[in-house]
Amino acid sequence: MWRLLANRRVLVSAAIILGLFAIVLWPTTAQVDVATMSRGALVVTVDEEGVTRVRERFIVSAPVSGRVLRIELQPGDRVKRGQVLARVRAEASPLLDARARAEAEAVVESARAVLGRARAEEGRAKATLDQTRRDLSRLRPLAEDRVIAKQELETHEADVNVAQENVNAAAFAVRAATSDLRRAEARLTPSTVETHGRVVAVTAPVNGVVLKRLRESETFVPAGDPLIEMGDEGRLEIVSDLLSTDAVRIKPGARAIIEQWGGEKTLAARVRRIEPSGFMKISALGVEEQRVNVVLDFVEPSPAARPSLGDGYRVEVRIVVWEAPSVLTVPTGALFRKGDQWAVYVVEDGRAHRTLLELGHQTGQYAEVVSGLAEGARVIVHPGDTLVDGARVRERPPVN
Numbered sequence: 308m309w310r311l312l313a314n315r316r317v318l319v320s321a322a323i324i325l326g327l328f329a330i331v332l333w334p335t336t337a338q339v340d341v342a343t344m345s346r347g348a349l350v351v352t353v354d355e356e357g358v359t360r361v362r363e364r365f366i367v368s369a370p371v372s373g374r375v376l377r378i379e380l381q382p383g384d385r386v387k388r389g390q391v392l393a394r395v396r397a398e399a400s401p402l403l404d405a406r407a408r409a410e411a412e413a414v415v416e417s418a419r420a421v422l423g424r425a426r427a428e429e430g431r432a433k434a435t436l437d438q439t440r441r442d443l444s445r446l447r448p449l450a451e452d453r454v455i456a457k458q459e460l461e462t463h464e465a466d467v468n469v470a471q472e473n474v475n476a477a478a479f480a481v482r483a484a485t486s487d488l489r490r491a492e493a494r495l496t497p498s499t500v501e502t503h504g505r506v507v508a509v510t511a512p513v514n515g516v517v518l519k520r521l522r523e524s525e526t527f528v529p530a531g532d533p534l535i536e537m538g539d540e541g542r543l544e545i546v547s548d549l550l551s552t553d554a555v556r557i558k559p560g561a562r563a564i565i566e567q568w569g570g571e572k573t574l575a576a577r578v579r580r581i582e583p584s585g586f587m588k589i590s591a592l593g594v595e596e597q598r599v600n601v602v603l604d605f606v607e608p609s610p611a612a613r614p615s616l617g618d619g620y621r622v623e624v625r626i627v628v629w630e631a632p633s634v635l636t637v638p639t640g641a642l643f644r645k646g647d648q649w650a651v652y653v654v655e656d657g658r659a660h661r662t663l664l665e666l667g668h669q670t671g672q673y674a675e676v677v678s679g680l681a682e683g684a685r686v687i688v689h690p691g692d693t694l695v696d697g698a699r700v701r702e703r704p705p706v707n
Contacts, residue, residue, distance in 0.1 A: 336699040340688040341654055342638050344680055350630040351668045352564070353557065357547035357603070357624040359616060361518060361538035363479050368490045371507050372530045373397040375522055382519060386511045386537065393509040393534050398527070411494045418491040422484040429477035436470040443467050462560075465577075469560045472579055472604060490531040515539045518618055540617055541610040545576060545603040547624045551585050554599035556628045563603050567623035574613055575606040578626060601626070629668050636673040637664075641686045651680070652687040654700060659687060661696040 369375060376394045386392065443463045450460040519536040522528065545565065549557070557578055565574035582600040590596050603624065605613070641651045649666050652659040664679025680686070687700065694700075 336701050338703040339700045341685050341702045342688050344682055344684040346633050346635050348632050349634050349636055349675055351628050351670055352625040353553045353628055354625050355547050355549050357545045357622050359543045359545055359620045361618045362542040362544045364538040365512055366533045367392055367535045369395050369528045369530055369532045369534055371397045375528050377525050378520055378523055380517050382517050384517045388511055388514050390511045391508045392511055395507045397505050397507055415491045418488040422488050425480040425484040429481050432473040432477040436474050439467045439470045465560050493531040547601050548598040549601055551597045551599050554581055557626055562627050564625040565622050576603040579604045635676040635682055637676050638688055639674050640688045652690050654685045657699055659698050659700045
């Protein structure tokens with residue numbers, strides 16, 4: 308009798324153990340977040356900080372050596388062309404020694420070289436403008452006959468506008484280089500007896516606003532010493548230093564989106580120039596980075612579109628390197644690596660099926676699907692590491 312009871316206890320214990328194993332090994336249904344594949348616009352951008360600056364900047368210098376009287380103008384004051392900015396009482400400057408003269412002559416030679424390079428850039432910009440105008444004149448009849456798409460004609464028209472802006476910028480660079488050369492040559496010009504003691508008025512070369520007051524109190528200044536920095540605050544441009552690996556992906560004329568500038572709406576801009584020379588910069592983490600300055604112009608030149616935005620203000624720049632109006636996209640949170648390929652989990656009949664796919668362009672949130680998925684497919688977003696192919700899943704209800 309006791310043997311029968313012992314056998315029953317063994318059977319009951321075995322049944323309990325098998326039941327526990329069945330409970331543990333029984334496949335569970337995981338709750339997952341699901342997104343539906345759809346077609347939409349995809350815009351790939353290079354994002355970086357930028358700084359605004361006045362496009363035509365003028366440094367007003369002392370025409371003679373002497374004592375500059377106190378400058379009463381304040382930064383932000385508007386001035387007109389010909390208005391007196393400062394007054395300098397001419398005084399005989401001491402003779403330059405051999406070292407000072409050699410340094411002044413070197414500055415003059417450097418200023419002449421900069422002026423020559425600026426004139427060469429102006430000639431190149433004018434040649435490019437003439438060529439783009441000729442190309443546009445040849446394409447217009449083709450566009451009228453619908454041989455080419457209207458979009459291609461608009462692209463060439465934008466190229467002409469960009470070339471014209473480059474010519475304008477080159478002309479301003481020549482003017483600035485000429486002013487620098489005159490200032491450098493003024494250091495070598497000895498003061499005459501006739502000017503000694505005479506008060507010379509320094510006037511504004513253009514209409515604009517005072518940006519910086521480089522001299523405030525009364526003090527002695529040599530000829531060519533800068534006194535006031537001024538310009539037209541309505542003509543702003545944006546300078547953004549990008550990683551050189553990102554700068555090579557950008558072309559002149561590319562559109563850009565300006566954000567975080569202080570206004571409620573975003574501003575439109577276009578890339579005018581990618582500087583040909585890079586520079587090294589130390590990041591906030593102490594990493595050496597090779598960067599390139601990219602110069603952008605606002606599409607809307609009127610200051611009313613960006614009130615209170617001035618010189619040296621910080622903005623966020625998003626430069627478009629690729630965009631398409633309608634492509635099949637998948638959230639990047641649904642992607643994971645399977646060997647050398649990208650993969651997602653597709654939900655079908657309550658199970659997760661691992662699917663390999665080929666991707667195209669990517670952003671921080673979405674990726675272009677070239678092959679592997681169809682529109683309307685339901686994919687799992689942020690799949691866990693424990694999720695396996697063929698596992699039972701159910702969609703997590705939305706949070707109210």
